[in-house]
Amino acid sequence: MEKIHCSVGILTFNSAATLRRTLESVKMFDDSIICDGGSTDDTLAIAHEFGARVIAQDARYKNKDNTLRDFSGVRNQCLDAAIHDWFLYIDSDETISDELREDIRQIVSRPLAAGDPLVYRVPIGIMMDGRRIRYSSNFPGYQHRLFNRTSGARFHKPVHEKIRYPDGVPIGTLSHPWYVFTTRDEWHHYLLHTKGYRAQEAQLYATKSWGFFIRRIVLRGLRTCLGALGKSSRNYLLHGFSEAIPVRGELGRAVAPFCLMAAILYRKLCRASTTTATHDDTSLA
Numbered sequence: 001m002e003k004i005h006c007s008v009g010i011l012t013f014n015s016a017a018t019l020r021r022t023l024e025s026v027k028m029f030d031d032s033i034i035c036d037g038g039s040t041d042d043t044l045a046i047a048h049e050f051g052a053r054v055i056a057q058d059a060r061y062k063n064k065d066n067t068l069r070d071f072s073g074v075r076n077q078c079l080d081a082a083i084h085d086w087f088l089y090i091d092s093d094e095t096i097s098d099e100l101r102e103d104i105r106q107i108v109s110r111p112l113a114a115g116d117p118l119v120y121r122v123p124i125g126i127m128m129d130g131r132r133i134r135y136s137s138n139f140p141g142y143q144h145r146l147f148n149r150t151s152g153a154r155f156h157k158p159v160h161e162k163i164r165y166p167d168g169v170p171i172g173t174l175s176h177p178w179y180v181f182t183t184r185d186e187w188h189h190y191l192l193h194t195k196g197y198r199a200q201e202a203q204l205y206a207t208k209s210w211g212f213f214i215r216r217i218v219l220r221g222l223r224t225c226l227g228a229l230g231k232s233s234r235n236y237l238l239h240g241f242s243e244a245i246p247v248r249g250e251l252g253r254a255v256a257p258f259c260l261m262a263a264i265l266y267r268k269l270c271r272a273s274t275t276t277a278t279h280d281d282t283s284l285a
Contacts, residue, residue, distance in 0.1 A: 003030035004101070006086040006108045006146075009078025011057070011071070013037035015092035016046055018181070023050040025095035028105075029088070033078045038066060043092075055081055069200070072155035084108075085149045090178055097125065099176035104146060117172030118151035119144050119165055125177030126245070129184055134243040137231035137250055144171075145178060159200045187245060190252025191259060198260050206267035217264060221257030228253040 008026045012019060012034050023046065026032060032052035036043060047054050061073035068074060079087055086108045090096060096104075100122065107120070124141035126133040144163050147153045153165035186193050205217060232250035241247070 001028065004028050004105045004108060005030060005084055006088055006104055007031040007033060007078075007082030007084045009033050009035065009075065009082065009087065009089040010052075010092050011035050011037070011068075011074055011078075012039060012043050012047070012092045013066075014039045014041045014043060016042040018093040019043055019046045020050075021181075022090065022092055022095055023047070023052065025097075025101070026088075026090070028101060031083050033081050035074050035078050035081075037062070037068065037074075053081070070158040072157055072161040075155040075161055079149065079155065082149065086146070087149060088146045090145070091180075094178055094180050096178045097176050100174065100178060103174050103176055107146070112148070115170055117170045118148040119153060119163070119169055120146040120172045120174050122146060122174050123177045125179040127179050127181045128187070128245075129182075132243075133245055135235040135239050136245045137228040137235070137253060142173065146174070158204060159197060184246060187249030187252070190249050191256060194252075194256060198256070198263055201260060202263035202267055205264050206271060210268075213264060213268070217257075217261055221261055224257045225254045 006029050008029045008031065010019075010022065010032065013036065015022075016039070023032065027050060032047075032050065034044075034047040034052045034054045035057055036047075036054055037057045044054055055077060057068070057074045058077060061068060061070040061077075063069045075089060078089065086104075088096075088104065112118075121142035122145040124138070124143065126136055144153075144165075147163060147165070151165050151169045153163040153169070155161050156164045205213070208216075228250055232245065232247075232253075235244050236247075
């Protein structure tokens with residue numbers, strides 16, 4: 001069967017445990033780009049085994065401890081290295097469904113006509129301990145995972161990166177998912193497993209105005225909390241618990257916005273205290 005003429009961008013760092021599964025799901029794509037953060041395990045060997053191209057994550061986007069501080073920066077590295085206009089991105093512990101692969105094959109194989117979508121929303125699928133989750137408060141969880149570079153789309157936001165594209169770009173919606181792989185233990189300890197992302201967000205947003213904090217963090221966080229509680233409760237009542245996200249996971253989703261609020265507020269107050277102390281010292285001098 002002919003290869004799919006679409007570039008795939010994947011970020012890695014010591015991802016050998018999951019990368020083979022990921023690359024197996026996109027092996028029919030003729031251009032896979034691995035943007036690696038200095039792996040010391042078998043990540044690069046697996047990448048070369050599947051014929052993927054490997055580029056190094058730019059030091060500008062990394063912290064001194066080698067962790068990423070700007071995910072959009074390295075995503076855009078993949079985008080700039082792509083040989084095709086059509087571009088798909090997934091993480092090194094994710095896969096695409098067979099149905100999504102064939103949807104993409106059809107999209108990229110036909111000539112673009114005026115008004116055709118240049119950006120596609122793709123629904124998320126969740127696997128937990130090897131079985132598919134059917135009910136989750138974040139479903140369908142669309143993300144713009146497939147797009148054409150002629151749209152002008154680029155990644156933005158250092159954390160929880162997403163693409164930004166000009167107004168008026170035609171958008172399409174696909175029905176078949178890409179998959180994230182989780183365990184029951186991860187859902188039971190949701191707040192612990194997502195702590196690192198909140199710390200990065202808190203550091204980023206602590207410098208924003210109080211108005212931004214109220215609008216974007218507090219009000220949006222309240223909506224997220226109520227949405228998670230409302231949708232998950234409905235799912236449990238209508239469909240039971242066996243094919244749904246564990247209760248502790250949904251509760252973690254509901255509480256997480258308040259943890260972020262507290263972390264940002266703490267950093268803002270520390271900054272204000274430091275500024276006041278510096279001002280007092282200057283006045284005494």
